[in-house]
Amino acid sequence: MRKLGAAVAGLFVAAAVPAAAASAAPVTPELQFAHVTLTPNDGKQQIVDFWAYEQSFTLHDVTAVIDTSQMPAGVTAGVWFPEIDKNCKDATGSITCTFDTLPSDEGMAFITFVNYVSKDAEVGAEGTASVKVTSRELGTVTRSTKVTVAEGVDLAVDQTDQDTRVKPGGTVAVPLSVRNNGETAITGVDVFFFIDPWYGMAKHYSNCVYGTTAGYCHFDTELKANTSYALSEDMGVKIRGDVPAPSTIGQTFDWYTPNDNSDNIDLVNGQKPKHGTDGALSLRAKPAALAKSKPQTDISSLGLDYQTALFEVTGTRNGDVAAVGAQVKGATGATVTAKVGVRNLGPAFEFGFPNPAAQVTVTAPAGTTVVSVPDGCVKAGAAYECTTTASPLDVNASVTWPFKLRIDKSGTLTGSVVAKSFQPDVTKDNDAAKLVVNPPAGVADSAGQGGNDGGGLPITGAPAAWIGGAGVLLLGGGAAAYVISRRKRARFVA
Structure with missing residues (x-):
């Protein structure tokens, strides 16, 4: 547990996404409205919020209308805390929430908690709920969800964590x-997992579905009461050969009933997924063909139905972050574009999570004026700080930002580009480069500088796995349970 705590230190709930670059680009948060499965004569809470990982945003003139008129027979819904939640009003078949401003807190803009209550509802009853949100910034955003009354079951695991030493390029069972x-x-049952860029699945099974950042396996197996089941073979995880070392990375596998896995299935299905071709993975007990079963939902209060595997990568291998400078030419009064940034010379890639792969400080030459600051860069005193969003920053990959400079003086003008890695760096000798305007005749780019004939916008192809984040809002037991369920989706790097 101490190792697990160290590995996940500094991470927010679930599902991994690289640290966001400070940027002037508009933030497009995701409207979250999860599927709901509850048991007869019981209740369950559902959060409605906008989410953008580690990015601040504020929405204005917000109206959210939650339509609950198509609920299953016997199920009602309303605001969970009407005495506290003054922004929302209950009406027959709907909930309406209004906000002059809706700010985010650590990436989450909270709208409300909806409380679903099933009274005299029958197992198998199904219906829907939907939410429509309008705001000045986003226009209209809608989301629908399935509401199901299900039989209560209790999933658990016998072993909750594993700690394995592995060399770069090795496979862990x-x-x-x-x-x-x-x-x-x-x-x-289903088992859900994320697919990270620093390792991959060693096999792809025919009863498993693999998207770009997540996947799941389905098992048509009847789990008998008070009985444990194991996979027919261990799940293989192959570590990349250029992974930094020493380091600790990890994977979490979550067990769900198919009903409770609905949101994850939606996530995977949205990524043009593929079934595997390496044969079927099974559980050790396989009955005859099952009759059509009732919907089921996990009612265990502690949520101990996930398993964590930590991979301690041995050896010594790091990335080499090098500054990319530039030389540009122009007449006094002209505006020129200088592409400056960072390059990873290897031999290991640079993690982009939980910290960015690199941060670059750009100081414009005295005698110039920055007239356009690129996305991903912000003013920091007399300089500008640019943050990568690539996760990982691969070996030989570069990230550059195009600064537009007005030349205010004649002659040779010199600024600087300084790159910083958040992991151990092979050498500091190439962490600084020059940004030169109108270099003397015959002076070529110095070693380690990228010139001004390449680059481009910052790399943004980091995995965009769905993250649920209600850790900032602990409003009683229902909210705590929500946070626990999201916490199980953690990925980590240390």
Whole structure:
């Protein structure tokens, strides 16, 4: 547990996404409105919010209308804390929330909690709820969700974590198991996992679906009461050969009933997924063909139905962050574009999570004026700080930012570009480069500088796995349970 705590230190709930660059670019947060599965004569809370990982934003003139008129028979919905949530009003079949301004807190702009109550509802009853949000910045955004009344079951795992030493390029065998901890048979289970850029799955099974950043496997297996089940073979995770070392990376595997896995299935299906071709993965107990089963939902209060595997990568291998400078020419009064940035010379890639792969400080030459600051860069005193969003920053990959400079003086004008890595760096000798306007005749680019004939906008192809983040809002047991469920989706690097 101490190692796990160290590995996840500094990370926010779930599902991994590289630290966002400070940027003037507009933030487009995601409207979150999860599927709901609840048991008869019970209640469940659902959060409605906008989410953008580690990016601040504020929405204005916001109206959110939650339509609950198509709920399953016997299920009602309303604002969970009407005495506190003064922005929202209940009406028959709908909830309306209005905000003059809706600011984010650590990436989340909270709208409301909806409380679903099933009274005299029958297992198998299904319906829908939907939300439509309008704001000055985003226009109209809608989201629909399925509401299901299900049989309660209790999933758990026998082993919650694993710690394995591995060399770069090695494969780790992860033994996964799941347990039916209750008295009701569970008719089929799913295991969900993220697919990270620093490792991959060693095999791709035919009963598993793989997207770009996440995947899941479905097992048509009846889990008998108070019985444990293991995979027919260990799940293989292959570590990249250019991973930094020493380092600790990890993977979390979450077990769900198919109903409770609905949001994850939506995530994977939105990534043009593919089924594997390496044969079927199974659980050790396989019954005859199952009859059509009732919907089921996990009612265990502690959420101990996930397994964590830590991979301690051994050896010594780091990336080499090098500054990319530039030389540009122009007449006095002209505006020129200088592309400056950073390059990873290897031999290891640079993690972009939880810290950015690199940060670059750009000081414009005295005698010039910065007339256009590129996205990903912000003013920092007399200089500008630019932050990469690539995760990882691969070996031989570059990130450059185009600064537009007005030349106010004649002669040779010199500024600087300084790159900083948040991981151990092979050498500091190439961390600084020059930004030169009108170099003397016959002077070529110095070693380590990228000139002004390449580059481009900052790399932004980092994985965009869905993240649920309600850690900033602990409003009682229901909210705490929500946070726990999101926490299980953690990915980590240390």
